[in-house]
Amino acid sequence: MLTISRIHQKTWPALLTVCLTLVIWLGSKAYYEDWFSDPFKYPAKAASLGATILMCWCVVLSTRLRPIEAFFGGLDKVYQVHKRIGRWAFFLIVLHPIFLSAHNFPDFLVFLQELGFLEPLGDRYLWGHNVGVATFLMMAGLMSLTLWLKIPYHLWKMTHEWFGGVLILAAAHVLIVNRDVTTYPLLRIWVYGFLALALASFVYTRFFYRFYGPRFDYTVSEIAKHGDVIQATLRPVQEKMEFKPSQFVYLVVRKEGITPEPHPYSIASGYNPRNRIKLGIKQSGDHTRSLDRLERGDPVLLYGPYGHFSDRFLSGVGDCVFIAGGIGITPFLGMWHVALHSEERLDPREAPEQLRRMHPELIRTWRSPVVSLFYICRTRGDASFDEDIRQEVAISRFHGFKAFEERGHHYECYITSEQGRITAAYVRERVKGGLQDKNIFLCGPSPMVASFVEQLSALGVRARQIIVEDFNLL
Incomplete structure (x- = not known):
């Protein structure tokens, strides 16, 4: 079942391109004075154009390309945008046939008949209509598996690969119906460009990533x-x-x-x-x-x-609070190690550029933030990494918790079955100096993360202080 983060992500590039598509389309209709006599065709065409552009975005976002990841701030953010606009594309495409057939009202039977397959009788448009129906049915079936059913990951991944077929059918539908997209030159270049980019992205992801990916x-x-x-x-x-x-x-x-x-x-x-x-x-x-x-x-x-989860931490700007739920502790372990250890560091003038970029923590000028880590588990048996975390403190330059706490660091394994639900107010009380000037990192189950973001905002913590790792595929 599809779960979508409640944390805001960068969806504006996709929305902007949808708006530009509609501007190009309406501008073309005005330029050629080619208006519809049926007013229902305007929302129908707008829905199909918007859904097509959003579907192309979904495929492009699946490529795991570095520039895309960097722009959105991490691959977890990329996939959250992918899921959100994929759902928008589905609901938009549902509107397309409804408005195309809306002129048949109040004759509900004819309305329903026109939603399905029609005998083409040599009519190119009707052939295109049938391809469109096939596209919709295929997309609806695949999206139903994603939106409402919980299926094993390998089956989910396999069905996701079939979305390439949806894209091919959508492109065929546009070509065969031979209407606005093929009629208006600027719109044709714009939409065909998106379709070509999406098809190339699908081919790369499906057939070439395994050989040429990192x-x-x-x-x-x-x-x-x-x-x-x-x-x-x-x-x-x-x-x-x-x-x-x-x-x-x-x-x-x-x-x-x-x-x-x-x-x-x-x-x-x-x-x-x-x-x-x-x-x-x-x-x-x-x-x-x-x-x-x-x-x-x-x-x-x-x-x-x-992933770019640790970028703010590695920048050395501001002390940090790590809040981890369950297996969400794993991305924090590397940062915890870096914060506690002081291996001999390199002179920045001697370190290669790639090393300075990838591992600023190894450079002598890097300042280790003070870190408070909250490891939240349901039972003590669930705290699989508690011993590893404590061992890091023991072998660190602090040689134990006394000097570690005196420096300002803090670690707590919070057991909800014994202590009840943890709150942002509780975290604030346990962190030296409170939360107002801290970078707060969150990773764990989506409901926990969303709840903490809401609570932190209520405590006056600014949105830019909150960094979330939200890698929830399904």
């Missing part, structure tokens, strides 16, 4: 299980992946009994000289449960890294 060969060096969480440590076979703390990767395992589709997992480690990557994987679905078969020595593929 892929790295790794091997499982350690594997452990704590409750329903698997902790897998991976080592590079040859080329290592350069990553920032909090980023995530797509993991592909080709082993009998493990589904081979790529799954996103946060990197639960920071920079380390051995180039190891640690993943924390909660077993909550078919694929994650099948990872019980993963063993030391198994080869895996990693695609990535992705």
